Amino acid sequence: MEKLPILQFEDKIVETVSQNPVTVLIGETGSGKSTQLSQILFRHGFADSGTICVTQPRRVAAVSVARRVSQEMGVPLGEQVGYAIRFEDRTSSKTRIKYLTDGVLLRESLSDPELSSYSVIILDEAHERSLNMDILMGLVKRLVGIRDPNKFRVLITSATLEGEKVSGFFNGCPVLNVPGKLYPVEVIYSDDSSKSYIESALKKAIDIHVKEQEGDILIFMTGQEDIEKLVKKLEDRVRSLEEGSVMDAVIYPLHGSLPPELQVRVFNPPPKNCRRFIVSTNIAETSLTVDGVVYVIDCGYVKQRQYNPATGMYSLDAVQISRVQANQRAGRAGRTRPGKCYRLYPHVVYKDEFMEAAIPEIQRTSLAGSVLYLKSLDLPGIDVLKFDFLDPPSYGSLGDALRQLYLIDAIDENGAITNVGRIMADIPLEPSLSRTLIAANENGSLSQALTVAAMLSAETSLLPSFAKGSQKKRKQEHIPMELPDGKGLGDHIQLLQIYELWSETHYDIEWCKERGLQIRGMSFVKDVRRQLCQLVQNMAKCSTEVHGSHSSRERKLGYRNLRKALCVGYGNQLAERMLRHNGYRTIGLKSQLVQVHPSSVVQPDEDGILPNCVVYHELITTSSPFMRNVCAVEMQWISPVLKKLQNLDINKLSGGFSDLEEETQGKVQDGVKKEAKDVESAADRDSKIQAARERFLARKGKK
Missing domain, CATH: 3.40.50.300 (P-loop containing nucleotide triphosphate hydrolases)
Structure with a gap:
């Protein structure tokens, strides 16, 4: 070496x-x-x-x-x-x-x-x-x-x-x-920015393979979906080349969701007279060094998850990389000999449109988990709003985090961490899930909640992407549709049912294959659930046994108690059905109208009406604003949260904002109180409607 x-x-x-x-x-x-x-x-x-x-x-x-x-x-x-x-x-x-x-x-x-x-x-x-x-x-x-x-x-x-x-x-x-660059790297810009960087990367990679000397090719794509598309296209094109006209080639994807044994392949030297194509996310920018790379193809984009504290909504967008990132990518080509970096964008874009450095994550993500961590340290001199950050987050982000934590009982009305919050901080899950476990322990649904928390902690989507697709596509894929439907109650229940059925097979991998489930993900879930069980031993005696073999009545009660626990854990993530719109209005500071994600198993009742109130795991905007991983709950279960919304005082939670921020927060709090009142009125109205319906059915039954 x-x-x-x-x-x-x-x-x-x-x-x-x-x-x-x-x-x-x-x-x-x-x-x-x-x-x-x-x-x-x-x-x-x-x-x-x-x-x-x-x-x-x-x-x-x-x-x-x-x-x-x-x-x-x-x-x-x-x-x-x-x-x-x-x-x-x-x-x-x-x-x-x-x-x-x-x-x-x-x-x-x-x-x-x-x-x-x-x-x-x-x-x-x-x-x-x-x-x-x-x-x-x-x-x-x-x-x-x-x-x-x-x-x-x-x-x-x-x-x-x-x-x-x-x-x-x-x-x-x-x-x-x-200094780091062992050899010089020639940077070659594109004449224009192509709308399809996948097609541009494919063309450039094949050109290099056919015309350039030996040396591996590292291609930067935005994420797993783009990587899989490009890998498939590369495999087809390489196979179509005339045998003997070019050297052999192997094509490897590289991203965080790959199992370890597939990630390790990229570090093994290729066979003699064989070129490697490595199609990677930005994980290969700095975190990993792959020896043998001589050519780099840079699409100029990265998938970035961004959170808007004003709406509580995430977006996952392909955004332009920074100049720092572009230079990092280029540097990967000069490890073993002089290399070349092909940028699929013009120099003027690099110079005039790229930011110097990427926006720090602390300024574009939800801070609820981080604020809970800082409060749980309980050390002298640590104040969340005055914590010594290299680049401080906005007051809006911190205020949003404090509000989230207050609504799920992690902090009290004065912003002090509660006993519940301390337990939550000890569980390596996001706050909504750790709070759900605590609530489930109190109402007897801990086993079910552990399963759901583990399923939602999987690093990748577990279910086949075409599970709700057309019958024709299902037939083409030869995947029998035998997944449970969540009893129409929602995605959390479906995830629980899937795991319970799998446990009854003694975790047979073939069972997963037959249903198109992500095998590595399901194995990961099983391991996570086991470890979570060990972590919550101080809350209750909890075994790794899954309660999937109960009677129908017990199972129904378990589902009901789980949904009640989800109401507590997702206290900041509730949505009320809009009576005159095909969508939901989120409760709290967020008044925007959102849809249930098309992949959800939440079903309307016999009258074609969706549930009055749901909880959701996250809000995400793609083509439209969607709630993802949705579960139906009952309006009376959310009354404790509505009362908290009435009394919400961000100033007290935070320990005091500046005068300017106080003025802003005052307006926000007025909106919160009005919305809580509106939602409570809706709950009363729906309760009266439900009571009238029950009286009607009772009278009808007596006739």
Whole structure:
């Protein structure tokens, strides 16, 4: 293996880290920072008084980099070198270099606020500015002030981070720059921006394969769907080429939903006289380095999930990458020899339209889980609104998070964390699901709620995408439609029924195959459910047995109690049917009209009327605003939430806004109270209608 650039700076790195509590290291693409920095510090004794911890923004990177380091050190994975990701821990008492996701490190800090088991914390890939990373930077800044300066070091590492900005955040700490590009990369722009970057990428990849010298091709696409389309097209085109006219080729997808054994394939060298096509998300931008890549094709876009706190709605959009990201992608072509980067957009677009850097995640996502985490730390000097962020989120985002947490009982009317909130913080799920588990434990539906929480925690869609498609398409796919229908009550019930039926087969993989269910996802769900059972042992005696073999009456009661628990957990995610519109109005601050997602199994009654009130797992806008994973509930179950909406005071929850924000929040609160009153009136009206219908049926029955 060629000596990586970072190794030439080993002495300088060790000297700087020894003399400073915090060091910022800017290591360009290909410098070897992710794999070598931990080994350098290990060689020089920094693991003698604790473990060297290295965070990664993605699960795939944490696993693959740990595997690479264990191989280089010649030790079994899980012993001296290990990793920890959500629901999987391959470490032991021998572990001295530990790779983990930033989310796992945050969770560890709940039980050990000073992270005392670590002598070094390396926050790697900080330029990606994930939500967890930004919180960690604020947290370790605090730890630097309270941990023993002789036994604790922090390194912030990145490929292209604003070094001086981070240095200023950490009180002027030193910044080291390590060059990374081993070979020059020629950047070639397109003459125009094609509307179909998939077709443009296909054409460019085949041109390279036919005309250019040997070397692997890395193609950046926006997400799994685009990747699968392009992989299929590439396979068809490569097969159609005249045999012997070009070298052989293998085509690999690379994205976070792939099983580990398929992710690992891209790191294995190809057969002799064979070119690899690797079609990847931005995971290959910085988190993973694939040796052998000589040609990069950059579509210029990335799938980005964005949250609007004013509407509570997510959107998943293909947006232009930043100039920083474009340069990162280009740098992947110069690892083993001079390379080429083909950008499927003109230079003027790169220069005039791309932002310098991507918007930090903390400014485009829901903060409910993060605010709950910060409140649960319960440490002196930590105030949610005054927490030391590198780039603070908006007051609107923080206010939205506080409101969400108040409506599901995680914080009280004064913004203090409740006992329920502390239990929620200990469960590695989003707040709505952790609150559902607690409520289900109280009404006897914990087993069912554990199943639903595990099913909703799957990393990918479990159900066949054509499950609600045309009969013709079902026939073509040869998938028998034997999935349960949720009894017309909703998607949460359907997910529960699917898992219960699978458990009755003793988790037979063939059963999943026959119904088009995602096999790896279902196996993941089974493992997650088992681990969740272990985590909630302090709430109740809970076994991994699934309650799918109860009598029909008991099962019906279980479904009812589960839906009641969902009402509590999704207290911020309720929607009332609009009587004169084919849609729902969400309850709370959000008054927009939304539709039930077409994939939902929620069914109208015999009169063709949809349920009066539903809970939903998330709001997402695609072609229209949709509620996804929807479940019917009864209006009387939501009365506690309606009362809370009447008394909602964002100022008290937050500890006080500025004068300008108070004026804004005052208007918002007036709207909340009016809407709660309107919804309550609707509930009364529907209750009266239902009572009249029951009296009519009773009289009819007596005749």
